[in-house]
Amino acid sequence: MNANLTVKEMKTWVRVVGGSVCSPKGFTAGGLHCGIKRKRRDLGWIYCNVPANSTAVYTTNLFQAAPLKVTQESIGSNGKLQGIIVNSGNANSITGDEGLQNAYMMRKSFANQTGLEEEDVAVVSTGVIGEQLPIKKLLNGIDQVICIGDNNNAAEFEEAILTTDTFTKNECVQIKIKDKVITIGGAAKGSGMIHPNMATMLGFITTDVHIEQKALEKALKSVTTQTFNMITVDGDTSTNDMVIVMASGLAHNELLHEDDPDYHLFVEGLQEVSLSLAKQIARDGEGATKLIEVTVEGTLTEQDAQRISKTIVGSSLVKTAIFGEDANWGRIVSAIGYSGIALDPDLISVSIGSIKVVEKGLPYGFSEEEAKNYLSNEEIQISVQIGVGNEKATAWGCDLSYDYVRINASYRT
Structure with a gap:
């Protein structure tokens, strides 16, 4: 276990108090204010030291926003990601070819800033629908992203992805597979336009487990059915949102596949992180008191x-x-x-x-x-x-x- 974190034992996993998307080995994150919002942070990023096996689930709304198309293309190229760039305050949705090109520009700019290949970067946006991104502000903000591998500030990332949320949302657990400790961390946003089958919500989950990409994909889909797809605030399904999982493999466990007898342990840990994030989103419904x-x-x-x-x-x-x-x-x-x-x-x-x-x-x-x-x-x-x-x-x-x-x-x- 990480000596800097305290844990509480529960079932096959332990909750990491103070854990975050930066807790799994290989991950850093941060956030800053680039000018989309008046004052609050509105640009966030997650970075992995190595190409990470990755997968995602997406909104079922037929009007899928430009960032989703770019992210699906990135993950579809080789099943890996090494970085995620996120903006809040503007959804870049229903913005036509200009919006799509802006999403590609975000991807290219973040890739250049971090020394990554473009196809190893996911792009995520959330906020007002139907307005073009203030792309110059975003690109200037991305230029301010420095010391990417050393910026271990999950709290700034969690703030940067918020819209009408009243609090940041995070969770982290650890499991043990044979003699290796596996960490799974998550952050999310969501408050309104929340409905089953993905809605106005974003989920980011990082883990250092060494796992086959197909097994990771199966795990996320099965867990999503019982967690993120089981919450609703107002019955409206949005155009933007997704849950992304990145697995760095830096826990150096034996490669996990879906037929492995220990596969269920990872799924249980992923389930707990996802369930906790989903319930936090439901609790933070716009104007909610219960x-x-x-x-x-x-x-x-x-x-x-x-x-x-x-x-x-x-x-x-x-x-x-x-x-x-x-x-x-x-x-x-x-x-x-x-x-x-x-x-x-x-x-x-x-x-x-x-x-x-x-x-x-x-x-x-x-x-x-x-x-x-x-x-x-x-x-x-x-x-x-x-x-x-x-x-x-x-x-x-x-x-x-x-x-x-x-x-x-x-x-x-």
């Missing part, structure tokens, strides 16, 4: 449980009831009913926290005062039993407050 966790059990398939849980946590009426601390279970049952999953209403049971409100499809007597007291907490759990199978899934979201309207009504001003 994190909502919905667990659905007793379905025929995991996909059915995912669909129902995401429908509940995405319901505006459920969100507003939670914000108002109103145990209006009818809204939960209604969301179950319109989820599109075939079910027997007479088998449905619902609990808010430990308080049962529906049993076998009928109202269950409960104390409104007790329910209101529970709903005053910052973390709310809703449990649903469908009663037809053995599968389950959990989704996360947040309440919908007055501030959500205020923030989004004035986002461009």
Whole structure:
């Protein structure tokens, strides 16, 4: 373990207190202000000392922004990355050929500044849609990126990627594979326009595990299904966002492949980092005051449980009831009913926290005062039993407050 970090043991992995995307061997990061935003940092980067096996998952929105196209091209060239350049404040989305050329210019400029090949650089943007990048400001900012291999400032990077977020988001865990310690660090941004299947959120995960690129790709896709794709804030899916994983291999473990008996250990560590980042994003929904966790059990398939849980946590009426601390279970049952999953209403049971409100499809007597007291907490759990199978899934979201309207009504001003 890194002697400079303290850890807390949990299951097959340990959480690294104070860890970041710079904790895995070979990675540095930083951020600065280049002038897109008025004052806050708006340009960030991650750099790896060696070409790292890399993979990514992308938004399902058909309007994919220029940076995504460039990043897919970079990763697709040889499955490796060595650097990521990120700007916030401008999404470079729906900006035509000029926007695409600007994304290429960002890639080329960062490659030149760091001595990398262009195809080893990913480009990421987030912010207002439909406006051209202030490319001169960005290029001037990239020119200020110096001492790249020595700049171990993850906090500056975490700040530089934010838009309407109210706090930075990070996580780091370590696992042991045979006699080697593997570190997995992550940072993310996301607050509004968050919906399952990738939305206005960015995730950056670094690790020093030595792993096949195809195995890394499989791990990220499987983990994303149960973490990043299980959060929703407002049902809007954006044009820009992605999760990128880079693996430096500098832990010098034996090459890990998906048939290796220790592969699952890495997947569990990646799952924990991704889940933590996803829940932090859900908790930081624009104007949010509460994190909502919905667990659905007793379905025929995991996909059915995912669909129902995401429908509940995405319901505006459920969100507003939670914000108002109103145990209006009818809204939960209604969301179950319109989820599109075939079910027997007479088998449905619902609990808010430990308080049962529906049993076998009928109202269950409960104390409104007790329910209101529970709903005053910052973390709310809703449990649903469908009663037809053995599968389950959990989704996360947040309440919908007055501030959500205020923030989004004035986002461009």
